[in-house]
Amino acid sequence: MSEINRREICEGVSFTAVSDSRFKRERISASLIVPLNKDTAPANALLANVLTRSCREYPDLTTMARKLNSLYGAALYPSVTRRADYQIITIAASGIADRYTYDNSLVSAELARLLCSILFDPKLVDGTFCTEDTEQEQRQLVEELEAEFNDKRNYAIDQCVKVMCADEPYAIGRCGTKEDVARLTPDDLFAAWKKLLDTARVELFMLGSTDPAQAYDGFVPYFKDKPRSTDKKSIVRAAAPQVRRVEETDQISQSKLVMGYRCVRRDDDYGSVANYMTGVVLGGTPISKLFVNVREKQSLCYYCSASLANNKGLLLIDSGVETDQIEKAEKGISEQLSLLQNGELSDEELTAAKLSVKNMYMSKLDSLSSLQSHYLAESFHEKPLSPEELCSIAESVKKEDIIALSNEIKQDTVFSLKGTGGEES
Amino acid sequence: MNYTIRKSDRTGDQYYEIHHPSGLTVLVYPKEGFTSTYALFAANFGSICNRFVRDGREITVPDGTAHYLEHKLFESEDGDAFSKYAKTGASANAFTSFDMTGYLFQCSDKFAESLEILIDLIQSPYFTPETVAKEQGIIGQEIKMYQDNPDWCALMNLLGGLYHNHPIHTDIAGDIQSIAQITPEILYECYNSYYNLHNMLLCVAGKADPDEVLSILDEKLKPAGPFTTETIFPEEPYEVVKHYVEQKMPVAVPSFHLGFKLTKSTTELPDPKEVSTISIILDAFAGSGSKLYRELTDKGLVNASFSYDMSEGVGYGVIVFSGETHKPDEAAGYILQAVRELCREGVPADLFEEAKRSVYGQAVSVSDHPSSIASALANCFFTGREMFDSMDVTASLTLEEANEVIRHILDPDNYCLSVIRPLET
Incomplete structure (x- = not known):
């Protein structure tokens, strides 16, 4: 059964260790939580994909993917979700526990290190994100947002929400508009990256049987002494006077x-x-x-x-x-x-x-x-x-x-x- | 009761294989410390079993009958199964695939009561003209929902382009006309022909005790007579029907499904080694670390929706590459060229070793989830494989063996491309 240990690195940054030996996988994640805003949502969303594409140490899509494959099919999961009036950018890394490898590889320590590299040490060219990587991920995110129209059930739900919450942040959606995503530049992403790390509320997790210190020690140097807002409230409106x-x-x-x-x-x-x-x-x-x-x-x-x-x-x-x-x-x-x-x-x-x-x-x-x-x-x-x-x-x-x-x-x-x-x- | 214990030396997991006197094979996979249980009662009977011989009679049933039967089995003379599960809190569902019909529940309490409901459901068919007619509206809506799903339409169009006669090319749920022909007599005919315990499997995974499962089965199961039904599959030519099929739908982004008809598929099932080999080769060939994936993304031909998969069953076997893209023909053409090269030259040694680790890690991870365990057990059982074997095969496979298998099983000229394009405005 799980043993939960939650502690604060500083105000607005929490680390939760879920120690549990029942699983064959381990999971480490960082969630950056910010108020939904139409000006910042598109860059934050695109950032999740650009960050997981490469980092300074594994500077392109292929070297990053091959590194993950060699860690027994470890995987990175970038996700952008909406919870009430907040946008949540999560990057999770998951892989099998060291004891299940067939050549005694050290997967979990490497994964913790990799997640920290992705968050804090991205691939930068001339002090900003690489243009080619930005454009690649931009195209893909725009296509993904366009394709939301293909799923009619979710499309209809989204349209209803857009009507209901027209003047609320909730209607912005998890990524903002595809037009705004298409306009982003590498510099916009760089600014968004800095701002997210320095001001977002942060929830960090280490789940599985590995010593949580492996992840904790990697996160602390960046987040300690950087307090941020812990605001969690969202707008709740009354129904329209007429349906x-x-x-x-x-x-x-x-x-x-x-x-x-x-x-x-x-x-x-x-x-x-x-x-x-x-x-x-x-x-x-x-x-x-x-x-x-x-x-x-x-x-x-x-x-x-x-x-x-x-x-x-x-x-x-x-x-x-x-x-x-x-x-x-x-x-x-x-x-x-x-x-x-x-x-x-x-x-x-x-x-x-x-x-x-x-x-x-x-x-x-x-x-x-x-x-x-x-x-x-x-x-x-x-x-x-x-x-x-x-x-x-x-x-x-x-x-x-x-x-x-x-x-x-x-x-x-x-x-x-x-x-x-x-x-x- | 005699158990056979199947143990994995690699993960330490084990499950019990029991041949119950009623004729049913039972697989119980306990997960220590888990709070929930997943049970799957499956019949080796799917949508492709639409023509068969029993007691010397040849019977052909309307398309969609297996799926219709799945819906109707939820109802018995004393009410529907959902209302019975409501008293145990189990989350229940059912599915019909090309090869299998599965009835399942997941629970964290009252396992015994839920298993009894599941067994009663399987053993108490109750079909009347009224109850059968009532389902036409619901299934009709399900069919229409799938008609609006571009991925499903693309896949079914692809199978129609690959297979001349094999029933894999007809929709699992049938169509509005075919389901209108389904009667209680037809449902009883299928039930009596295929829902024989010798042709079924019960998998229980998670919080599970084999003795508890058996004591319930001893009490509830009625012994089955011999299973004599023979499914008839029509002669299937080696060649595909056509190389291209297209449909226009209200989508924002076009998509492609490029499928290859496996060479052995018309005669026999791929063996366990071939299945593991194909997973590794596909990962090395088209996974995110591959040369192909890199080139496709760099050229703007695919995005994160790109995927690849192999499906195989009696008389059919396909490898499918798919994705959403504004350039479906170019993307598919590029992959086709790469498949030709793959068949000539195989995959490189370094990518092969990384893909092996990745596939091995995925195989280990299956046993973290009771639902994945039950699905894997059922799929392996009905295709004559053993769940833990895939890890051994994967760990010991050599590059030469793998490249030989792929050359032998994949014919790059035996393909079909299925494209979904937006409606013209």
């Missing part, structure tokens, strides 16, 4: 319906878990109200699910439906929410949601990447809780609290992506 309706058409076979709602944010541990569970009973499991009634009983769609982001006070319900059934699906979804608001929540439904949430929390204990994501998310709370602690809170959630929280859910936006037929060969 906004936005519609797009596309030559697809299946239409997408996304219904956006505003809800409350609860900052206390019990309230945030109860709020999350409100989304679960509504549409988070195969026995939720939406799945059972809108999908199974009415056969209206293949998926119909709800996800509630407590930290942003947002609830999104999304569904894939036949174009001529959009209205019926919307009515069906609204009816299920009204039923919950009117107190229709059986003991079986509540127990099922509790068991399901409990299983979700407990299964995080069996994966290093899930543990890392869990404690990263928890770093947004005043006191990070373990999956086991969240389980006990979920266990104690009362029906009346879920019903009360469901009554805080107010409709804001309905976005539909209407299919006008697919397949053209």
